[in-house]
Amino acid sequence: MFAQDNKGVSVEGQFFEYGDYFQKLSVGAAGKQMPDIMQMDMNNFKQFKKNNLLLDMQRYIDNKTIDVSAVDKKVVSQGKLDGGMYGFTNAINAPALMYNKSLLDKLGITLTNDMTLEQFKDVSRQVYQKSGYKTNFAYYEPTDLLAYQVRSKGKILLKDGKLGVKSPSELEPFFQMYADGLKEGWHIDPKVFAEIKISSVEQNPLLYGSDPSRRSWCAFMYSSQSVAAQAAAQNGDKLAMVPWPSDNVSKSEYLKPSQYWVVSKNCKNPDLAAKWINFYINSVKANKILLTDRGLPISGKVLDAIKTDLTQPDQDAVDFIQKVVTPHSTEVNPPFPVGTSEIDTKTLPSVEEELCYGKIGVKEAAERFFRQANETLSNAR
Structure with a gap:
C-alpha cells in the first residue's frame, strides 16, 4: 500500500x-x-x-x-x-493475563481485575487440583513481570546505574512463586521449556501441547497478543484477559x-x-x-x-484497554536503561533456572539477581 x-x-x-x-x-x-x-x-x-x-x-x-x-x-x-x-x-497495549476461559468456566472459577499474588496462587492450586493443568509464572521471560510487582510498591525496578529496590528481600515474593509452585505441583516443570521456543506465541504452554501437566491455564502476555493467542487456541477454547496479578494492580498496571x-x-x-x-x-x-x-x-x-x-x-x-486498564493504571516506566537486554536474556533466566532446578533457594535467588543486575546496570552507564 x-x-x-x-x-x-x-x-x-x-x-x-x-x-x-x-x-x-x-x-x-x-x-x-x-x-x-x-x-x-x-x-x-x-x-x-x-x-x-x-x-x-x-x-x-x-x-x-x-x-x-x-x-x-x-x-x-x-x-x-x-x-x-x-x-x-x-x-x-497493556500487560494482560491471557487465560483459558473455557477451562475455568468448566471448573467454576472466575477471575477478577484486581487479583493479588496470593489469590493468583490460590487459583493456580484450584486449577491444578481440579484439572491437572499447571501454571507458567512467566518462566524464562524478561523482567516485565518482576518490574510489574515492584511497581505495586511505587518503585521502578530498572533504573540508570542501579536497581530501584534497596534490598534483595523486596524481590523474594517473586521468586517464592516458583518455589511454592514447584513444591506444591502447580507450576510447570522447567524441563518442559527446554523443548519449546519460549518467544513463540504458538508454543506458549497456554496454547501448545496435549498433556495437562505440560500445559498452563494462563500466560503473561500483552493485550496486543490476544488475537494471535486466540487464533492459536486449541479445540475452540475461548480465551479472555485480566490484568496481571499484583498486590496493588492499579499501581502496577500501565499503558505502554x-x-x-x-x-x-x-x-x-x-x-x-x-x-x-x-x-x-x-x-x-x-x-x-x-x-x-x-x-x-x-x-x-x-x-x-x-x-x-x-x-x-x-x-x-x-x-x-479502555474500560479496565485506562481508568486503573499509572504512568508507564521510562524507557529501560542500558543493560536491560543482558538482565532480561541472561541474568533473570539463569537465576530462575537455578532456582527451579533446585540448585539455589529463594533467598539466594533474590540476592544473586540483586547483585548481578546492579553490577550490569552500573557497568553499562
Whole structure:
C-alpha cells in the first residue's frame, strides 16, 4: 500500500520472531548494516540511542511530515530521549493475563481485575487440583513481570546505574512463586521449556501441547497478543484477559508502547522514512488491515474509523484497554536503561533456572539477581 501511494518506492521487509529479531539487529548494528526503519521495544530503545544508531526525527513533526495532531501528547512523549524525538509509538497495549476461559468456566472459577499474588496462587492450586493443568509464572521471560510487582510498591525496578529496590528481600515474593509452585505441583516443570521456543506465541504452554501437566491455564502476555493467542487456541477454547496479578494492580498496571518506529542514523532517505511512519500512524486503510495486531492505534481518528472492522478478539482488546486498564493504571516506566537486554536474556533466566532446578533457594535467588543486575546496570552507564 505504501509503495502504491509513493510511486517509484519499493519496500523490502524482514521478519523474525522476537528473540531472533534483536539478535539480527545487534549483528547489523555491529557491521553498520542497519535497516532504514525498525521496530524497537522499550528494552532496547535506550541502548540503540546511546550507541548513536538512531536518527532524531523531531524536524519531521515540526514540518508536519509526521502528523501527531490526533495523538495524545503523553503517547507522543514516550518516544523522546535526551531532548530528541527518536521513536514513535506504533500502538498502545497493556500487560494482560491471557487465560483459558473455557477451562475455568468448566471448573467454576472466575477471575477478577484486581487479583493479588496470593489469590493468583490460590487459583493456580484450584486449577491444578481440579484439572491437572499447571501454571507458567512467566518462566524464562524478561523482567516485565518482576518490574510489574515492584511497581505495586511505587518503585521502578530498572533504573540508570542501579536497581530501584534497596534490598534483595523486596524481590523474594517473586521468586517464592516458583518455589511454592514447584513444591506444591502447580507450576510447570522447567524441563518442559527446554523443548519449546519460549518467544513463540504458538508454543506458549497456554496454547501448545496435549498433556495437562505440560500445559498452563494462563500466560503473561500483552493485550496486543490476544488475537494471535486466540487464533492459536486449541479445540475452540475461548480465551479472555485480566490484568496481571499484583498486590496493588492499579499501581502496577500501565499503558505502554507496543513498539516504537525508529529510523537508522545512516538512513539514506529519512524523508521517505518519515512518510512511512506517518502512513502507519494516520492511514485508515493501513490500520483496517493492522487492526489491533500491534495494539490500539495511537491516532484517535484512526481508532474511531476502524471500530466497525474489529473482530471479537480485537474488540475485546479495545474494551480491555479502555474500560479496565485506562481508568486503573499509572504512568508507564521510562524507557529501560542500558543493560536491560543482558538482565532480561541472561541474568533473570539463569537465576530462575537455578532456582527451579533446585540448585539455589529463594533467598539466594533474590540476592544473586540483586547483585548481578546492579553490577550490569552500573557497568553499562
